[in-house]
Each structure stands twice: as structure tokens, then as C-alpha cells.
Amino acid sequence: MRKWKLSVFFYCLTIVAVLFLAQWGSRAVTVIVQNSPLERERCMIIDPGHGGEDGGAISCTGIVESAYNLDISLRLRDLFRLLGYDTQMTRSRDVSIYTKGETLAQKKMSDLKERVRIVSETENALLLSIHQNTFSDSRYSGAQVFYADTDGSEALAKQLQSALTETLSQSGNRTCKKSSGVYLMEHISCPGVLIECGFLSNPQEEAKLRDPDYQKLLCCAITAAVSQYLSDT
Numbered sequence: 324m325r326k327w328k329l330s331v332f333f334y335c336l337t338i339v340a341v342l343f344l345a346q347w348g349s350r351a352v353t354v355i356v357q358n359s360p361l362e363r364e365r366c367m368i369i370d371p372g373h374g375g376e377d378g379g380a381i382s383c384t385g386i387v388e389s390a391y392n393l394d395i396s397l398r399l400r401d402l403f404r405l406l407g408y409d410t411q412m413t414r415s416r417d418v419s420i421y422t423k424g425e426t427l428a429q430k431k432m433s434d435l436k437e438r439v440r441i442v443s444e445t446e447n448a449l450l451l452s453i454h455q456n457t458f459s460d461s462r463y464s465g466a467q468v469f470y471a472d473t474d475g476s477e478a479l480a481k482q483l484q485s486a487l488t489e490t491l492s493q494s495g496n497r498t499c500k501k502s503s504g505v506y507l508m509e510h511i512s513c514p515g516v517l518i519e520c521g522f523l524s525n526p527q528e529e530a531k532l533r534d535p536d537y538q539k540l541l542c543c544a545i546t547a548a549v550s551q552y553l554s555d556t
């Protein structure tokens with residue numbers, strides 16, 4: 324428990340220091356980023372689930388899932404960039420990235436294939452697919468991580484699940500699971516996880532997932548977990 328809080332604290336401190344020193348010029352930023360103990364060989368592919376015509380789930384306040392996914396993903400991209408990682412977004416606007424198809428189902432399949440193409444064409448990729456959960460019973464809450472059946476994915480998911488549970492002060496009764504029936508997860512060869520950040524059907528959690536400060540905390544936990552995973556492997 325303490326290890327995670329320290330890790331998150333360390334990375335948050337690094338970010339604050341970078342922002343602080345940025346006022347005195349980019350050289351200070353470069354020095355800090357180059358000396359922070361982070362692995363940067365990997366390219367972080369950040370995949371905001373759904374988009375455009377495919378909004379995904381609908382929250383208890385009537386907002387489409389794709390909007391939460393994009394907000395969180397853009398913050399995550401900025402944080403990874405700030406720490407010196409290469410990043411690649413599958414989408415950075417409210418669009419579906421299909422290239423063909425007439426019906427919504429065909430467009431959705433084309434969109435998923437495009438996402439697979441982006442991942443497979445990126446060298447040294449690590450995929451973080453960002454989604455939100457919903458359930459008919461509004462009591463359910465908590466972040467949960469699902470991993471692809473590829474080398475390193477389970478270890479990455481364990482780091483993420485633990486970081487999210489600790490950082491977001493959640494009950495800890497959720498464990499990461501192998502992904503089942505998710506097209507993107509089944510068609511990649513790099514380490515990859517799908518992060519369900521929380522339940523849009525739970526009013527308290529939905530309010531948090533909309534809150535910029537909570538989104539920042541969530542992204543800090545994800546960034547710290549990925550950095551920890553990379554330094555352990």
C-alpha cells in the first residue's frame with residue numbers, strides 16, 4: 324500500500340517540479356525529464372474507447388461514455404508526454420475512425436480494425452484502452468483492469484489494478500481479469516490492457532469521473548503503474 328502511494332507521490336512531485344521549472348526555460352525541463360528514472364523505449368498507445376456515432380454506454384446523467392474516455396485519455400497522453408514518453412492516440416477527437424461501412428455495425432467493425440492497425444504498426448507499443456463500465460444495479464463501483472493474452476499484459480494489469488485501488492481509495496474487492504470477447508484485445512501482439520475506470524451507473528462514481536481533479540488522480544495512478552511495470556521488466 325505504502326509503495327504505491329510513494330510512487331504516485333514521486334511522479335506527481337516530478338510533474339510539479341517540471342511545471343515549476345518550466346518558467347525558467349525549457350532547458351531545466353529537459354534536464355529533469357532526462358534524469359528521471361523512467362523507461363521511454365515504449366510507445367504508449369492510448370485508445371479512448373468508442374467515439375463519434377458510437378458513444379458506448381450512457382451515464383446516469385445522460386452523457387455518452389466516449390466523452391469520459393476522451394477526456395481521461397487526453398490527460399493521460401499529456402502526462403506521458405510530459406514524462407518523455409512517445410505517445411500515439413487512436414483518436415484525439417469525438418470521432419469514429421472507420422474507413423468503410425454502411426451500417427453502424429459495419430462502421431464499428433471497421434473502426435476496431437483501424438485501432439488494431441494503429442497498434443500493430445507501432446513499434447514497441449504498449450496499449451492502454453480507456454473505457455467506463457455500467458451495470459443495471461447502481462450500487463456497483465470501482466475501477467477494473469482487463470488484460471490481453473499477450474506477454475506482459477497480466478503483470479501490467481496487476482500493477483494497474485493495485486495502483487488504481489490504492490490511489491482512488493477503493494474497496495479493493497476488484498481484481499484484474501483476462502479480457503474475453505473484446506476485439507481489440509484479441510487482435511494485438513503487444514502488452515495491452517483495457518481499463519474500465521469506473522461505473523457510469525453509480526451516481527457518486529459518475530460525478531467523480533467527470534471531475535478534472537479525479538481524472539488527474541486516475542491518470543497519475545495509471546502513469547505510475549505503467550512506469551513501475553516498465554522498470555520491473
Ligand SMILES: [Zn+2]
Nearest residue numbers: 372379454455
Ligand atoms: Zn466502452
